[in-house]
Amino acid sequence: MTTLLALCGSLRAASLHRELLGAAQDLAPAGVSLRIASDLGALPLFNPDLEAELPAAVRRLHAEVAAAEALVIASPEYAHGVTGTIKNALDWLVGFEPFVGRRVAIWKASPRARHADAALRETLRTMAAEIVEPACLSLPLLGARLDAAGIRAAPAMADPIRAALRALAQGPAPAAAPGWLLRPAQAGDATRLAALALQVWLSTYAWEGVSEDIAAYVLARFTPAAFAELLADAQRLLLVGEGPGGLLGYAQLRRGAPQGGLEVELETLYVQAPAQGTGLAQALLAQARLAAYRQLGAPAIWLSVNARNERALNFYRRAGCIECGETWFELGGGRHLNLLLRSPNMSRTEGEER
Numbered sequence: 281m282t283t284l285l286a287l288c289g290s291l292r293a294a295s296l297h298r299e300l301l302g303a304a305q306d307l308a309p310a311g312v313s314l315r316i317a318s319d320l321g322a323l324p325l326f327n328p329d330l331e332a333e334l335p336a337a338v339r340r341l342h343a344e345v346a347a348a349e350a351l352v353i354a355s356p357e358y359a360h361g362v363t364g365t366i367k368n369a370l371d372w373l374v375g376f377e378p379f380v381g382r383r384v385a386i387w388k389a390s391p392r393a394r395h396a397d398a399a400l401r402e403t404l405r406t407m408a409a410e411i412v413e414p415a416c417l418s419l420p421l422l423g424a425r426l427d428a429a430g431i432r433a434a435p436a437m438a439d440p441i442r443a444a445l446r447a448l449a450q451g452p453a454p455a456a457a458p459g460w461l462l463r464p465a466q467a468g469d470a471t472r473l474a475a476l477a478l479q480v481w482l483s484t485y486a487w488e489g490v491s492e493d494i495a496a497y498v499l500a501r502f503t504p505a506a507f508a509e510l511l512a513d514a515q516r517l518l519l520v521g522e523g524p525g526g527l528l529g530y531a532q533l534r535r536g537a538p539q540g541g542l543e544v545e546l547e548t549l550y551v552q553a554p555a556q557g558t559g560l561a562q563a564l565l566a567q568a569r570l571a572a573y574r575q576l577g578a579p580a581i582w583l584s585v586n587a588r589n590e591r592a593l594n595f596y597r598r599a600g601c602i603e604c605g606e607t608w609f610e611l612g613g614g615r616h617l618n619l620l621l622r623s624p625n626m627s628r629t630e631g632e633e634r
């Protein structure tokens with residue numbers, strides 16, 4: 281059974297969005313159940329101070345989200361924005377890791393509500409949810425005078441609802457087996473790591489050509505001897521992704537340079553261009569977070585990313601990382617803005633030995 285969870289953005293007893301969700305519960309195809317989240321009106325207004333000891337209504341919402349394969353958000357527009365009910369519920373889900381990557385469909389009972397739709401999309405993208413376009417609905421229910429039974433009986437409403445539920449329940453296509461394996465780096469990897477790091481660094485940052493400063497920097501930093509030292513350093517931990525032809529990427533953790541209360545830094549996560557988009561970067565990040573938790577005792581890690589590296593920033597945002605400050609990288613008299621990010625906290629179940 282695929283369980284979908286609906287968040288209704290209207291608290292009105294006669295809410296059109298609530299009727300829409302009621303109709304959808306009856307229209308769900310075999311093997312799919314749509315549950316409507318318990319009273320979102322009972323959630324306290326979001327306050328980070330309350331996160332230390334979550335209120336019961338928040339714990340209920342978290343449990344419902346964790347138990348669902350995908351979410352439907354059905355909400356009216358209030359004054360060109362999302363309703364406070366939905367924004368508040370989403371604020372309680374920002375730091376809740378199971379929400380990251382969750383498939384979400386946006387449903388609205390009025391095609392006029394463009395502003396709330398745009399704002400909701402922006403929020404969901406920031407929270408690293410996956411918006412499932414074929415499952416999004418915009419139905420002309422405002423003024424149609426239909427309750428749940430009426431919606432169910434009208435093919436112009438019922439057919440798109442069924443199709444949306446099917447699209448949301450279907451899930452993404454299963455991933456093919458990866459062409460790489462992850463393992464801890466060994467002393468014998470130093471030469472290959474140096475070459476890999478040099479290649480990835482230049483292709484990422486030498487946008488405008490290889491200057492004297494850049495050449496001097498990379499040739500001094502990415503050497504077999506420097507990597508041999510990193511591999512022998514008790515404060516550091518390196519993981520590699522290896523394919524049949526050699527190393528494809530690596531992640532490097534460092535303890536002892538705390539930032540914002542976090543002890544462990546993800547100093548480097550480099551993946552060769554041909555291995556980008558294969559899931560290797562996600563796997564290295566996940567494994568690095570696990571290693572930070574299990575071997576270095578850090579439930580969350582911090583990292584810095586060049587502010588112009590949109591690809592990397594989007595990657596970390598999709599993984600649930602949030603911005604927490606800025607820093608500068610200096611090279612040859614030039615200063616480059618870097619953004620500081622922190623990962624979500626590792627939950628106890630995720631961190632358990634498998």
Ligand SMILES: Cc1cc2nc3c(=O)[nH]c(=O)nc-3n(C[C@H](O)[C@H](O)[C@H](O)COP(=O)(O)O)c2cc1C
Pocket residue numbers: 290291292294295296297298355356357358359360361389390392393394422
């Ligand atoms: C306070 C308030 C503000 C509203 N603002 C907008 C708006 O900006 N744009 C819009 O299209 N509809 C707006 N509406 C109309 C609602 O979207 C419409 O009444 C909808 O049916 C409410 O959803 P519900 O029936 O599920 O409660 C507003 C309604 C209220 C009560």
